[in-house]
Amino acid sequence: MVTVEIIAIGNEILIGDVLDTNTHWLCQQITGLGGHVRRATLVRDDVPVIAEVLRQAVARGTDVVFTTGGLGPTADDMTLQAIAQAASVPLEEQAEALRLVQEKYEELAAKGYVAQAALTPERRKMAILPRGAQALHNPVGAAPGVLLTIEETTVIVLPGVPPEMKGIFTTSLQPALQALFGESVFVERVMIVECGDESVLAPLVNRVAAAHPEVYVKSRAKAYGPGVRLKVTFSLSGRERAQVEGVVARALGDLQTALDEAQIAVVSVE
Amino acid sequence: MVTVEIIAIGNEILIGDVLDTNTHWLCQQITGLGGHVRRATLVRDDVPVIAEVLRQAVARGTDVVFTTGGLGPTADDMTLQAIAQAASVPLEEQAEALRLVQEKYEELAAKGYVAQAALTPERRKMAILPRGAQALHNPVGAAPGVLLTIEETTVIVLPGVPPEMKGIFTTSLQPALQALFGESVFVERVMIVECGDESVLAPLVNRVAAAHPEVYVKSRAKAYGPGVRLKVTFSLSGRERAQVEGVVARALGDLQTALDEAQIAVVSVE
Numbered sequence: 001m002v003t004v005e006i007i008a009i010g011n012e013i014l015i016g017d018v019l020d021t022n023t024h025w026l027c028q029q030i031t032g033l034g035g036h037v038r039r040a041t042l043v044r045d046d047v048p049v050i051a052e053v054l055r056q057a058v059a060r061g062t063d064v065v066f067t068t069g070g071l072g073p074t075a076d077d078m079t080l081q082a083i084a085q086a087a088s089v090p091l092e093e094q095a096e097a098l099r100l101v102q103e104k105y106e107e108l109a110a111k112g113y114v115a116q117a118a119l120t121p122e123r124r125k126m127a128i129l130p131r132g133a134q135a136l137h138n139p140v141g142a143a144p145g146v147l148l149t150i151e152e153t154t155v156i157v158l159p160g161v162p163p164e165m166k167g168i169f170t171t172s173l174q175p176a177l178q179a180l181f182g183e184s185v186f187v188e189r190v191m192i193v194e195c196g197d198e199s200v201l202a203p204l205v206n207r208v209a210a211a212h213p214e215v216y217v218k219s220r221a222k223a224y225g226p227g228v229r230l231k232v233t234f235s236l237s238g239r240e241r242a243q244v245e246g247v248v249a250r251a252l253g254d255l256q257t258a259l260d261e262a263q264i265a266v267v268s269v270e
Numbered sequence: 271m272v273t274v275e276i277i278a279i280g281n282e283i284l285i286g287d288v289l290d291t292n293t294h295w296l297c298q299q300i301t302g303l304g305g306h307v308r309r310a311t312l313v314r315d316d317v318p319v320i321a322e323v324l325r326q327a328v329a330r331g332t333d334v335v336f337t338t339g340g341l342g343p344t345a346d347d348m349t350l351q352a353i354a355q356a357a358s359v360p361l362e363e364q365a366e367a368l369r370l371v372q373e374k375y376e377e378l379a380a381k382g383y384v385a386q387a388a389l390t391p392e393r394r395k396m397a398i399l400p401r402g403a404q405a406l407h408n409p410v411g412a413a414p415g416v417l418l419t420i421e422e423t424t425v426i427v428l429p430g431v432p433p434e435m436k437g438i439f440t441t442s443l444q445p446a447l448q449a450l451f452g453e454s455v456f457v458e459r460v461m462i463v464e465c466g467d468e469s470v471l472a473p474l475v476n477r478v479a480a481a482h483p484e485v486y487v488k489s490r491a492k493a494y495g496p497g498v499r500l501k502v503t504f505s506l507s508g509r510e511r512a513q514v515e516g517v518v519a520r521a522l523g524d525l526q527t528a529l530d531e532a533q534i535a536v537v538s539v540e
Contacts, residue, residue, distance in 0.1 A: 012488055014307040016298030017458075017503060021289065023312065028286030037284040039319070040312040042293065049309070073469040074489055075476045113498075114467040122469040142469070188287075197384040199343040199392040199412070206345045218282055219344060228383075233287060 001237065002064060002181055004030050005057040006040040009050055009069035009079050010160055013042050022068045022158075022165050029169065033177065034184025034237040035064070045070055050082035058086070058153045064180055065153055069160030071143040073122035080146065083157060084130035087150045097127035097135035097144050104142045133157075140167035147176055154180060187244045188235040189252055192267040193259060195230050204258040205232060212251040229267055271507065272334060272451055274300050275327040276310040279320055279339035279349050280430055283312050292338045292428075292435050299439065303447065304454025304507040305334070315340055320352035328356070328423045334450055335423055339430030341413040343392035350416065353427060354400035357420045367397035367405035367414050374412045403427075410437035417446055424450060457514045458505040459522055462537040463529060465500050474528040475502060482521040499537055 006026055012018040023040045030037050041053050050070075057065045070079030084091045101123055109117035126143045129135060136145030138159065145168040146157035156173065158165045169177075195201050201219055209217040219232045234251050238244040252269065259266055276296055282288040293310045300307050311323050320340075327335045340349030354361045371393055379387035396413045399405060406415030408429065415438040416427035426443065428435045439447075465471050471489055479487040489502045504521050508514040522539065529536055 011486060012490065012503070013294075014297055014310065015486070015505065016294060016296075016301045016307075017488075018490075019291065019294040024283075024286060024289040026286075027284055031286045037286075038314060040284065042310040042312075044308060072472075074472040076479070076488060108467070114470070120469060120473075122472040197378070199390060200384070202342075202344040202392040203390075209346070216281060216285070218287075218346060220282065220288075233282070235285065 002033075002035040003062050004035045004037045004064045004066065005060075005062045006037060007050065007053055007057070007065065007067045008040065008042045008160075009045060009067060011044045011076070013069075014044055022160065022162055025162070025166065026066055026068070026169075030066075030181075031235075031237070032186050033181040034186055034239075035181055036237070038062070045076050045078055047078050047082045047085060050079060051085040054083065054086040054150070054155065058150050062153055065155045066158060067155070068158045068165055071126065071146075071157065071159045073125055073142075077125075079157060080129060083146070083148070083155060087130050087132075087148060087155075089131040091128050092131055093124065093127055094129045094133070094135060097129050097146075098124070100135055100137055100144045101127045101142055104138070108142075136168050137172040138164055138168050139171050140164045145173065147173075184237060184239055185241045185244055186235065186237045187241070187248050188233060189248055190270045191232045191234070191252060191255065192270075193230045193232060194265040194267050195228075198230060200262075201230055201232075201264070204255065204262060204264075208251055208255045208258060211254060212247070215248055215251045217251060217255075272303075272305040273332050274305045274307045274334045274336065275330075275332045276307060277320065277323055277327070277335065277337045278310065278312045278430075279315060279337060281314045281346070283339075284314055292430065292432055295432070295436065296336055296338070296439075300336075301505075301507070302456050303451040304456055304509075305451055306507070308332070315346050315348055317348050317352045317355060320349060321355040324353065324356040324420070324425065328420050332423055335425045336428060337425070338428045338435055341396065341416075341427065341429045343395055343412075347395075349427060350399060353416070353418070353425060357400050357402075357418060357425075359401040361398050362401055363394065363397055364399045364403065364405060367399050367416075368394070370405055370407055370414045371397045371412055374408070378412075406438050407442040408434055408438050409441050410434045415443065417443075454507060454509055455511045455514055456505065456507045457511070457518050458503060459518055460540045461502045461504070461522060461525065462540075463500045463502060464535040464537050465498075468500060470532075471500055471502075471534070474525065474532060474534075478521055478525045478528060481524060482517070485518055485521045487521060487525075 008020045013020045070077045105117040108114045133146045133148035141164040143159050205219045216235045278290045283290045297307050340347045375387040378384045403416045403418035411434040475489045486505045
């Protein structure tokens, strides 16, 4: 399974100004691609810290690392500097990235969104990439995404503004994602159980999980009391949809049997 | 300044099933207390990984580490096992924690929310704490919070269910927080600027930030175009409110002057 880590970058996240929804969205996408997100780290705009966290992910042999944030035109956006440091390569203005930035500002100027299309130093900054990196067209904003390889790890550098991050992921990044993740499926089914106390459900869920170690079985409680419903999620990734669905269905069936015996009602299975 | 790290634990986060709002809420609270959150790590329910991340936070000399998640009655909740491993202490049933769990199930049974108050093995599990830990009353759910010290680091272990996490934080944890963070203030002011392009604003913001290195000055862009507003945040923590407010006001005033010169309109200052 393709292992993935995410590094979300920005003081605004750790100060509590911004809720980091990017990591959640990426986790959903990567899980859907059959990848395994093993860790996400939220760090400040701090070059040595970003570089250290990235180097550790590379040292763990992570297949793909996504970073979000810190690609803008202001001096506090220093992700690319940190990535160059982690990769031990210099930063340099890159022709293709500069073309993308120029094109974007011409488009914005033509629409009257910015006064001039000229490449100021702040705009040019977004085209200064680690040597050897590939620029990824940003269909929404000005800062290109960046793709580079450090040792065996593919590093994908995305902006922090959610529509820009999603825009690159769903367009210019697609060929790279297909090459990295190949064909795979993710199956998730959710059983809703009427059982006001997770501690009663726990031994049954534990038994089913132990019998199906390949399936990720998770029960989640929100409250106590009569009529309270608990959610048990079964999920699994694999290559063949029919095979993956069969394994998940067997685990679901076993929990259904155990619940019937314990006289706990199943409300629905989705 | 008190340095803080957060470790959010749970496969459901990294699989993309659950958006981790706990870390965001804790970042807001800690910033409000004058603390400095330097890193947050989201990990799976994996004992060696949780223990490693916690040990690294301790090794960095972090003053306070918060963990969320993995305190429930099911076998996949293994945070306390990982914390005991990181602290090199055994796990043991703890009288005060058991009293808290027992009390909660008696209360739930009295309300008719659970059938019996008896301490089953699954319920008892929530009272098995690392040796030397203090149990924290959970006003919302059954799993007590846990406080313990590893070397110079205070580790605060909270449940993952948001109302339980917030419930412990705002009640039984308050004396500990006061002792850890003492009296301090956090001041944040936000200037809304009518300027459709962050790259035009960037050199002005950079100049003000450089002149006031103690203030955290951050501009954030969401879109391009006429009428688009950019948000510039100024924030600072310290001991004396008047002094902190004065420093922030001076930085704000400098940006106001720079914007006036550049004929960029300030919409509001909050």
